Amino acid sequence: MNYEKRITNTMRTEVLVIGAGSAGSMAAIASGKEGRKTLLVERYGFLGGTSTTILDTFYGFYIPGSKNKKVVGGIPDLLLDKLKERKSMLLRPNTYGAGTGVTYDPEILKVVWEELVVEANVDILLHSFVADVVMEEKKVKGVIVVNKSGFTLIEADMIIDASGDADVTALAGYPYDGIGSHIPVQSLTTTFRVGNVDEQHMKTFTKNQMWEWMKEANQSGKYHLPREEGSVHITTLPSVMATNMVRLAIPDPTNIIELSKAEILGRRQALEYFRFMKDYLPGYENSVFLNFSTQIGIRETRRIIGEYTLTKEDVLQARKFDDAIVLCGAPIEDHHNQAGTKWEYLEDGETYQVPYRSLIPKDSVNLLVAGRCLSATHDAHASVRSMGQCMGMGQAAGIAASLAVENQCRPIDVNVEMLQQKLRSYGAILEG
Ligand SMILES: Cc1cc2nc3c(=O)[nH]c(=O)nc-3n(C[C@H](O)[C@H](O)[C@H](O)COP(=O)(O)OP(=O)(O)OC[C@H]3O[C@@H](n4cnc5c(N)ncnc54)[C@H](O)[C@@H]3O)c2cc1C
Incomplete structure (x- = not known):
């Protein structure tokens, strides 16, 4: 045309x-x-x-x-x-x-x-x-x-x-x-936010402790967390936390077929991290999933x-x-x-x-x-x-x-x- x-x-x-x-x-x-x-x-x-x-x-x-x-x-x-x-x-x-x-x-x-x-x-x-x-x-x-x-x-x-x-x-x-x-270009991350977190309890663990729990969860065979690190931090909203955990690598994020697959896998991975958070992190027992990033983050x-x-x-x-x-x-x-x-x-x-x-x-x-x-x-x-x-x-x-x-x-x-x-x-x- x-x-x-x-x-x-x-x-x-x-x-x-x-x-x-x-x-x-x-x-x-x-x-x-x-x-x-x-x-x-x-x-x-x-x-x-x-x-x-x-x-x-x-x-x-x-x-x-x-x-x-x-x-x-x-x-x-x-x-x-x-x-x-x-x-x-x-x-x-x-x-x-x-x-x-x-x-x-x-x-x-x-x-x-x-x-x-x-x-x-x-x-x-x-x-x-x-x-x-x-x-x-x-x-x-x-x-x-x-x-x-x-x-x-x-x-x-x-x-x-x-x-x-x-x-x-x-x-x-x-x-x-x-x-x-x-x-290779840097990896990609779907970020997500979690609400209704108990802010008092959440302060009782460190990042290193969370990474240890990630390892433990993977070793148990019940979770699949590709990255045994990452972060969760406070936001401007009460009881709402933001994460940077998901990790995916594709050779070319401008290739729309690869990117489409990454979007789907990114959201799937995010929910797996949320499952881990609810099960392992103090203060997250009653937390709710709020939102995925509008698209996967490309570095x-x-x-x-x-x-x-x-x-x-x-x-x-x-x-x-x-x-x-x-x-x-x-x-x-x-x-x-x-x-x-x-x-x-x-x-x-x-x-x-x-x-x-x-x-x-x-x-x-x-x-x-x-x-x-x-x-x-x-x-x-x-x-x-x-x-x-x-x-x-x-x-x-x-x-x-x-x-x-x-x-x-x-x-x-x-x-x-x-x-x-x-x-x-x-x-x-x-x-x-
Ligand atoms: C997962 C992740 C975590 C990060 N963490 C941090 C952090 O915590 N703090 C920090 O400071 N930096 C962080 N960075 C890095 C930083 O966010 C980016 O490097 C920065 O935002 C890039 O800004 P930019 O304006 O160059 O591009 P972008 O913010 O990506 O803006 C590009 C714009 O162009 C538009 N666009 C693209 N193509 C077209 C087109 N063909 N036609 C019309 N519009 C188009 C897009 O929609 C977009 O709005 C992170 C990056 C990622 C991916």
């Missing part, structure tokens, strides 16, 4: 953002605040991506270790302020793991994202999936969006690919790493090949860059099926910078990425993918796209000092 004949609508914008996760929503807000005509396209009926479909805790705002330093600021702070105003946020101090977490109510967050995006004068197109691109040599002239209204061509001066999976970059024919490489797929690729050495040696746009002190947290979760930390109190070039697909003309599809090796990605950093990348990409439109230049030719100056004027933290 020649679908081009079916295109009934054409839209035009200055900055087009694909994907409304932590990175994309933040990019759209930043571009809108800079006065650019901005359109945000999202396949679901609400904003937030992984922040509202799967999770409830922002990591990356604070570094782990003895310093508890805050390293993400600027427009992301507006999001935290709004959550705080609505009493839908709490800090979970944590010196190990990924550092202090900002736990929020994901349902309220959907509205908070909308408020910020609308206040920045950004247009939103929900229920819309980007299925193709229209190229003019190396330039992405526009994208083809499919929704219930049919096929729409959206043309833009600058496009920010914040789809998580680098869909636009791949469709445009730019190279990527991740899926298809010799290092890693395509990582673009950018003008710079962030490496493991950059992370562990706390490297600094002239074109820094984001700061990060999160450890390398690598989830794998067989080896379990591998943690590698920076020196206590240290941070590395994320260079602007890692958001620019190599040799591209009018394309930027933001979020987990940035240019990073598998290990570096396992550190920099927290939502705090994704928001930081988003705000930088939004401002950079705006500068590129204003100066009619390619993202690589954007004045980096001007970009950094603007980032600082919003309150972004670039130095640790």
